[in-house]
Amino acid sequence: MSGHGKKGVLLVNLGTPDAPTRGAVYRYLKQFLLDPRVIDYPWLPRNLLVRGIIAPFRSGSSSKLYKMLWTEKGSPLKFYGEDVRDGVQEILGDDYIVELAMRYQNPSIGHAVQRLEEQQVSEIIVFPMFPQYASATTGSVHEAVMRELAGRQIIPDVKLINSYYNHPDMIRIFADNARQFDLDSYDHIIFSYHGLPQRQLRKGDPTGCHCTKVDNCCQQISSVNQFCYSAQCHGTTQAIAAELQLKTEQYTTAFQSRLGPEAWAQPYTIKVIEELAEQGAKRLLVFSPAFVADCLETIIEIGTEYQEEFEEMGGEHVDLVPSLNNDPRWIKIVADMVQAYA
Ligand SMILES: C=CC1=C(C)c2cc3[nH]c(cc4nc(cc5[nH]c(cc1n2)c(C)c5CCC(=O)O)C(CCC(=O)O)=C4C)c(C)c3C=C
Numbered sequence: 001m002s003g004h005g006k007k008g009v010l011l012v013n014l015g016t017p018d019a020p021t022r023g024a025v026y027r028y029l030k031q032f033l034l035d036p037r038v039i040d041y042p043w044l045p046r047n048l049l050v051r052g053i054i055a056p057f058r059s060g061s062s063s064k065l066y067k068m069l070w071t072e073k074g075s076p077l078k079f080y081g082e083d084v085r086d087g088v089q090e091i092l093g094d095d096y097i098v099e100l101a102m103r104y105q106n107p108s109i110g111h112a113v114q115r116l117e118e119q120q121v122s123e124i125i126v127f128p129m130f131p132q133y134a135s136a137t138t139g140s141v142h143e144a145v146m147r148e149l150a151g152r153q154i155i156p157d158v159k160l161i162n163s164y165y166n167h168p169d170m171i172r173i174f175a176d177n178a179r180q181f182d183l184d185s186y187d188h189i190i191f192s193y194h195g196l197p198q199r200q201l202r203k204g205d206p207t208g209c210h211c212t213k214v215d216n217c218c219q220q221i222s223s224v225n226q227f228c229y230s231a232q233c234h235g236t237t238q239a240i241a242a243e244l245q246l247k248t249e250q251y252t253t254a255f256q257s258r259l260g261p262e263a264w265a266q267p268y269t270i271k272v273i274e275e276l277a278e279q280g281a282k283r284l285l286v287f288s289p290a291f292v293a294d295c296l297e298t299i300i301e302i303g304t305e306y307q308e309e310f311e312e313m314g315g316e317h318v319d320l321v322p323s324l325n326n327d328p329r330w331i332k333i334v335a336d337m338v339q340a341y342a
């Protein structure tokens with residue numbers, strides 16, 4: 001513990017394009033998907049796939065979705081992040097310097113670390129804005145911060161927060177946000193998390209013989225699968241369901257946003273929606289607690305795309321429980337968590 005200077009706080013989210021244009025989305029996708037923790041193939045196939053296929057083709061369709069998402073304040077992921085940064089700074093006061101960074105695009109981790117260095121902070125607490133750990137998200141943020149610091153003369157104390165998938169106060173906000181809906185009026189509740197390739201789930205299992213190998217492997221968290229993204233997602237669901245006193249038959253944990261031909265964490269949200277529609281469901285409520293802010297994957301993918309697809313299948317409503325966004329209660333929790341680590 002060095003002790004004299006201010007304490008630095010680095011809030012880091014995934015990133016979003018600088019603008020909803022094809023060029024900006026291309027630059028974002030290229031930087032994001034060339035990260036070997038995201039598309040974890042050897043260098044040559046990764047570069048061929050991303051530069052030759054995904055970034056050029058997907059930038060067209062994705063930029064249309066980003067145009068739908070964009071507001072006059074920009075991308076929600078960024079402006080909610082800025083609100084959280086300002087709110088946490090206000091709560092923590094002059095002893096702390098709070099910076100927001102994005103793993104991909106802007107504001108960059110490099111600039112944020114530089115600003116903290118200029119303020120001569122004695123330590124840096126890194127707060128990834130992902131409740132559940134995945135190598136592709138949290139792991140990548142931590143690696144990027146360590147790489148940024150590695151070349152510097154002064155390396156201050158560094159504290160890397162790993163995950164907080166069942167933080168009771170955070171769980172309470174998700175549950176409270178759902179109470180504005182009449183829960184009994186829904187045919188089913190879906191907890192829809194961002195997906196991850198099954199191969200990456202297996203890499204998160206140090207024993208190599210649990211995740212995706214034994215039945216219901218990820219539905220109970222233990223020392224074997226404590227860093228398994230899917231197990232942590234199930235942990236979040238169980239905590240919110242307990243808070244709302246839901247019965248197990250009322251809800252399902254599922255995974256969305258699959259990309260490419262590989263098998264991803266299952267069940268897929270769209271398949272669950274399809275099965276529910278076949279059973280005659282008309283009203284669905286969807287939580288998306290892998291995100292601390294509503295973004296493309298919630299507002300557009302759930303709120304627009306799943307809504308349309310459910311209607312085509314004979315359903316009526318897909319309602320989305322709002323995320324934590326810039327809720328003052330969430331800002332207080334972030335400040336509390338940072339202080340607990342400081
Ligand atoms: C919350 C955790 C997330 C995990 C785990 C994750 C893994 C992951 N994502 C992709 C591919 C894409 N993700 C995209 C956007 C995006 N993803 C997350 C979060 C997680 N991703 C966020 C917060 C966002 C940003 C949304 C925004 O509003 O800007 C995209 C870009 C959008 C699109 O084209 O669909 C892609 C592509 C992979 C391959 C992956 C794991 C290997």
Ligand SMILES: [Fe+2]
Nearest residue numbers: 014194257297
């Ligand atoms: Fe993603």
Ligand SMILES: [Fe+2]
Nearest residue numbers: 211218225228
């Ligand atoms: Fe697992």
